Amino acid sequence: MLILECPYCGVHADETELAPGGEAHLKRFGPGSDIDDFEGYLFMRENPKGLHFERWRHAYGCGKWFLAARCTATLEVFGTYPAQSAEPPQSIKDAITAKRPGWSWRDFA
Amino acid sequence: MSTRLSTAGRLIDTAKPIKFSFNGKTLQGYAGDTLASALLANDQLLVGRSFKYHRPRGVVAAGAEEPNGLVNLGSNGTFEPNQRITTTELFDGLSATSQNHWPSLEFDVGSINTHLARFLPAGFYYKMFIHPRPLWKHVYEPFIRQSAGLGKAPKDRDADTYEHFNCTVDVLVIGGGIAGLAAAAEAGRTGARVLLIEQTAAWGGRAVVDQPTIDGQTAADWVTTTLAGLAAMENVDIRTRTMGAGVYDHGYVLAYERLRDHAPKASGPRHRLWRIRARQIVTATGAIERPLSFAGNDLPGVLLASAVRDYAVNFGVGIGDRTVIATNNDDAYRTALALHDAGLQVPVILDARAKGGGELADQARAKGIRVENGKAIASVKGGKRVTGVSVCLQAGQGAVLEEISCDCVAMSGGWSPVVHLWSHCGGKLTWDEAQAMFRPNNDRPPTGADGEAMVIAAGTANGHLYTAEAIADGWSAGRAAAHAAGFTAKPEAIPDGSDVPELPLTPVWMMPQGAGYDLRSKSWLDFQNDVKVSDVQLAAQEGFESVEHAKRYTTLGMATDQGKLSNINGLATLSGALNIPIPSVGTTTFRPPYTPISMGAIAGVARDDLFQPIRKTPISGWHESNRADFEPVGQWRRPYAFVHKGESVHDAVKREVTNTRTNVGLLDASTLGKILVKGPDAGRFLDMLYTNMMSNLAVGKCRYGLMCSENGFLMDDGVVARIDDDTWLCHTTTGGADRIHAWMEDWLQCEWWDWKVYTANLTEQFAQIAVVGPKARQVLEKMGGMDVSKEALPFMQWADGTIGGFDARVFRISFSGELSYEIAVPASQGRAFWDALLSAGAEFGMMPYGTECLHVLRAEKGFIMIGDETDGTVIPQDLNLGWAISKKKDDYLGKRAQERSHMADPNRWKLVGLETLDGSVIPDGAYAVAEGMNPNGQRNTQGRVTSTYFSPTLGKGIAMGLVLHGPDRMGEVIEMTKGDGTYIKARIVDQVFYDKAGEKQDV
Amino acid sequence: MSEVVNVRDLGSQGMVTLRGDMSSKAFKAACKALSELAIPDRNKITEADGKGIVWMSPDEVLLLLPHADAAAAVAQFAAAMGAEHHLAVNVSDARALIAVEGPFAAEVLAKLTPADVHPAQFGPGDFRRTRLGQVAAAIWCVAPGSYRVICFRSVADYTLNLLSASAEAGPVRHF
């Protein structure tokens, strides 16, 4: 039963107050885009056993979407940050590096 | 015999006799008794039958680890099977019956199995009943099921209520023994929010039975003092009868409080399920004594040594007059001493250790108790109860040296810490060679959200069997937990416990060491599931080498006690058979709950009317009092039809359709989604959301729009109204309101966060009522107010104004093909407006209609319905809705997906109308068959029906469906499945069956 | 039983959703003008003589006022914001307001919400959007033993019954 801190309202929300939204930092590919890119955008997922970046919505709360850095093997949470982020903030990256030196996820490291 | 001793027990109040019944026999116990102690006090040793061989079973333990003492408790609405008698507190009028036997407990036909035992080894059913095939289902399986299964199935609805409670604490201490008490006291001193829970009704755990000295007082006095101290702390809550059931991720703990099991007549919930968020968890859950594996160790009268002691000290019950004690450690000597002090005989203590015991042994000898070192039990004599034991050398193969008559055997194979809660969430274990036990590996604890340790094991649960160590460990666990949760205080003196020094135990996994097959096949490991030493050895022999395989193959540890007594002995036996060390065998996974918890408690208050929320419109009250036949739509309940007296539901629908087409109908459309979208970028946003162009919609006008998922599939539709320059109102389907609003917010927050758009879900702010039918305008004009003429308010436009004095927003839109006004008024006025419409409409024959009429009306008109024409695999193009897909836009959600080969495939099934040649109604779900079979031998298909109804207006069946190249095959006749293997002929026609020109809705 | 927790529907209550840049002068001024109140910190509510402002999310507050004044307030806010991007809507009828009052009122809520409503953590002026049983709700503490619950109108009956059942089941005596 996860607890995640909503970066908007600061509430340490119970899992039952949140709605999971799948993998984070997906780039949308629209009309005319390459089929591989489009397939990657809609279907291909990192699905790592370990560090993962994912989307959550504080559904039973302020209603805002946010992103979380979490380990899928231990459920450790390294931090949460606003959905309006092209990549994880340095503070989160540092927090991960402290626990998982040499980590990488897609283009992030 | 088993009887009540003159020496009163600690926990019972002989001044308060209690009457109860067992198998119809009325018996007496005392306040403070458990059902087990009360039965034993009445010499009722035999309490049940085992699972597989239906062997006679007696109580073996005194606590939650009891595998045998399970009964059917209560009757009717309070009946409950598999109640554990050692944890069932006695109450006046308690009525219990024993389980798993026929015809009676004393004489059980099923016990024939015990004589067939040699034919029923581990996994026998995998090897037989294979031929002939039908016999398995019809003969063997029913027999196996009937003979398995323990308690009876409840029949009635549960008469009790349950509830949940959520709380957040800094430190949760599980276990009210001296370690737990010390932990709670120390954590409490720091000011941390502390919750201490104990599964039984009494504090102090084992210490108060054996009474070591703590801080110069007896353990009992120390417990009393400590409890007083805890009670005085504002920040500490202590609870008995509350079991730590499970530890989950991020400090989530389930606790199971049994509020009324001991007092059924009291009011309030029966159980309370605690959902605790703890920053730190201390598991001071104690340890469980292990049985010894010797032949006949399953006979009634063979108990754990500690249990025999508990019954004597706590309940003043002597299990036998003559008790033989078998042990491999010093602790069991305490039982001998306790029995001796209670005036009972202990003919001999058989200590499997060559050198025997320490100080406690000396005390025993001093009292004249015979102590035999290096000796063991070869076998126990007796049938339904112990009559004696034959003694042999532990080192030998069981050659009998002497026979000793006795009526009770107290066994002790050493102690195993209760590591369940430590292990639930990933805590690792380590094998302690010296004490022959798995204990928590404190270097690999369960970790929480921050990746740091969240559980600390304490006391005997942490492998510290001595009082001094246990209490000190508890103290430091409490201190460490509080500190980890951010609380500290100046340390005070560590509670000081004193112990009689003990000699180390010697692991004894088989008694005697060299027991032959005849003995091994009578030495029980799992008493309830009838798993013997020989079964585990057979599993190993057949290659079931992993502990998980052996467990599943033999069913060891899969009984209702989940192996609390059998697991360690079982895997020690396995390691012996495989000749590998115990730690390499490993343990099975510990899963919640620690002991079984009621389904009622898990469901909590969510039963009957509170099972799930029922969403109501402002007009629901009227529906309920006017014979509405409801259908659930999401969490809403919408009237399916309003059934008049003497009508069938079908008649009602016909009447509603005809009346709406000829006079005027009234529909409560309040459940439709109404989402306001506002801002400088709102138009641009809606152009991305809808397949249509919405930015160019003129203020005051309405437009029907489609929404697709990024996969291209049609997911919702509805009418969009342009409110003002930067504001649109989007109508969604009933089911879509919340989903689509969340969908909008998702895109606005996560993709186009620089766009200036705000949304608000106004679905519940308004009651929306559709006035539908040729006389709709007359009704509104009669009510007076705004001009609703065709000129002032043409089709597909909206206007604000008043109607009959109500502030209203009126939409000229139609989902029926009739002249139609959808009128939104503030929800608080919805019911009054509805009533006003009804009275104004009376003279025009106005009648309310339900969802089924709505469906028929739209089907006659050929309008699609999300969920009928769509199913998550249909794209707008399939439904000939290309006209609603803007060609001007280079992007909208779903557009890219619709460019994919399969989406653009000309062979996709397309929407058409269907009507049977004989006017009958095509069955729901019918498929259109095509010639031949596919490579998998399945009949080919060329389409399916999506909506099919009897049309009262046309007096025949009408349908819509998706058909291969349908629109190009008008007039063609295809065959549809009837479902009974036959087919019905249907002609492909235009999907619009009524008012093809669309004149009626535009008058 | 002397200990009783009272659960009742407070009837019609004016509520207006205001969305916009809460840091902007215009937004603050407009709120002030409507309520005489300052915008509260996050997860807080400010209340005074029949009016209140609730922090709902980083770009949204909820204005509490008499039901009759809601429509006018919407217009007034819109006027005050002028061209600045905002949203003001009357949601009075979309929601219900419930009072939960009595010695163990906090425990009644704790039976239904995962939020930590221990009086030591959730006191007067504290506000939380969360879940009660299976529905969304907003709760705040007016005074010790006195709480308010806002839920959607369509589930008002469910929420009332849920709270009543929890109240009738009696205190837990944990808080």
Place this chain on the structure above:
Amino acid sequence: MKRYSVFAIAREAMRQHTGWDRAWAKATPKKKYDAIIVGAGGHGLATAYYLGKNHGIRNVAILEKGWLGGGNTGRNTTIIRSNYLQDPSAAIYEKARSLYETLSQDLNYNVMFSPRGVMMLAQTQHEIRGYQRTAHANSLQGVTTEFIGPHKVKELCPIINIDGPRYPVLGALWQSRGGTARHDAVAWGYARACSDMGMDIIQQCEVTGVRQANGKVVGVDTTQGSIDCDKLGIVVAGHTGVLADMAGFRLPVESLCLQALVSEPIKPCMDVVVMANTVHGYMSQSDKGEMVIGGGTDGFNNYTQRGSFHHIEETVRALVETFPMISRLKMLRQWGGIVDMTGDRSPIISKTPLGNCFVNCGWGTGGFKAIPGSGWAMADLMAKGEPGPLAAEFSMWRFREGKFIDESVAAGVAH
């Protein structure tokens, strides 16, 4: 290998069961195999079995990082049914169900297939239409199902509450030859039969790398050394993503935790499997007497085999409403398994970007019931190098074309 029978039992009983040999042989890796299957769960073992039985390929190794059958095969709710809506699903699940009918005889191992009947409750008008549609589809797919009314439901399952206040039972989709089987026995039976054919089942052998040369797989690195092979089959359910990563390609798969629980055993009171999708719960009674209950899946990636408790709560809540008598039963044990979900919740049985490397995954919540059919189709694919009719539609590339096999459309959800 000694045949199992009542006579064998009797013979062994007379000599203290000393004559039973290992159910499957202990094996150490050879240098090279014609085919290597990664994953000794039900699907992997069945694949190996049919490679040998149907295609004569017996120089096969099945590699298992833990213990055979120790994954989802041993932690599911053992439901077997084939009442699926879409043709490809119905085909492979019905193939599996029909193989289950005679599996005990084929394997000479009693897997206790119990065709007691499976019903899926319709509790809304929408569900009625959905299940009627499925019944029509099944009638053309050679799957025997029927849509039955509430009274037949009550007659088949007396403990059900058909007129609950919230969701009365309006009917059900009934498959009389659906049912359950003993999950462990399925894995053990296949393993024994594979071993009997001379195949090597190598447990405690984790694959650490996939070796390839010019676009083709040539072997694997394992914790027991390197092993060469001509063909590689990846059949590791929730851990498919990890293996695919080693093989150098990605799959449209996510790993989630699915939960289940059992009650304490009681005397027989329910002789059918009931699934109630509107309220999200399903239940059957095991031969031991436990009520076996399926819970929900977490919505987030999870490899811990520990799900979130609120799913258990929702499921039990639903079932107490549907079967009021279980309120006073007790939950004995809850657990979780890692299931692999694809974009359309249907499986993948497919070639991969790596030559001679094949994958079988994505069974999500529906794996156990499919084991024999899945193994049959995967063996066919590995033997011929091209998918046969059963596997044809389950390509890993179908998503890019939008060619979904979506079962959720039939109001039902797969279990």
